[in-house]
Amino acid sequence: VAAKVSLIIPVLVAVPLYGDEMPLVKVVGITLALFSVFLTFYTKDERLKSGRLWFLPVILFIGTGLLDTLLKFTQSVLLNKEQFNMFSSILFAVAGGIGLIVALIIMIGTRRKFRLKNVLAGVVLGVPNYGSIYFLLQTFEHSNMESSVIFPINNMGIVALSALAAYILFSEKLSGLNWAGIGISILAIGVISFA
Template structure:
């Protein structure tokens, strides 16, 4: 259970760091690329089974790690934009409501049970994302305000589903650090290509604060994933229960951070959305 608690605390901290990027005008993409270099280093340093590049590509989990690496950098960038444009609470709800996606995957892929309560919970989660993205209690949510929360919702859900599948199917306990290092390494390489493209087009401007921001993000990012995977490997703790506790706790804790440290103002629709978010996850997990 200690790994789950640590994962909740550190994952909530990631949203706060992204919000601070906006405060200190740190380039999100550059910081994310540096973050993955740092996370890669931690994965290689903590791995007890060092492998060469040729050996890594032969591992059964390599293809999954590469695809997850692409999702990681894409979704991380969307998470940063959502936290900065829509606020911490919106980013948290959109990211953590995505728990319904691996549950839907479980229904179709693993033939898990589905009932009315679970369906209600899934629909409620979608409504929660919509309401939490609202900027006014009277006017409807504009598409530009909903776009990034929806992308974060779908992307985070795909990461959770993919991570669970690859980890449970191909990754042994001792291979977790190298598996994570490979994911972060692939994300770093893909991000570097984007930065190089910006340099060629004359759109790249380097500032030392972007490097510092990347380091500050990379260390907790690595450990949030390691602790989550170790929590998933805990015997006697079902993944649906774990994801429920994890996601509900992060939504609540991040909202507290948003109100206490960033003085974010939530309208009635936002509060309803956050409430529905918590209820929906509990419904889906208990069904």
């Protein structure tokens, strides 16, 4: 939830930095988007309500918001469109290298064995993430939409599709509130698109 609610950070930064407009219809759409995230991922699981790890969602919220903001800044100030593929490749190579180092440290410290399935799982997650970064950069470059429109639409699409995928692929039970959140996220995409 914290990662998707963080869309508010790059949206707010886009107003002074890139001159994005903030008409009432866009504010309504973004408010619907934030509300839909909470509904879509709402759960009664008491383990998730423990106060001991309260700082993790805060770190995730700030970190994800800053990453999205820096991605747009990098695209608009530091890169030209011919560099998107190279930038995405270097970004994921560095992330993969850091992940490998951390995995080796954990394996040595806990005497865990190397498992090829873990590497394959990393690749399976990495390929769509690479594509999402690359195509988000392309969207910033070629779309007529402001980034304060692109971020909410992107995040709401991810929220709705991941909830539906969990329901279809993993038979995850969705409550009435979760379904309402999916519906509101689709409504939010429509409202923001007309902003």
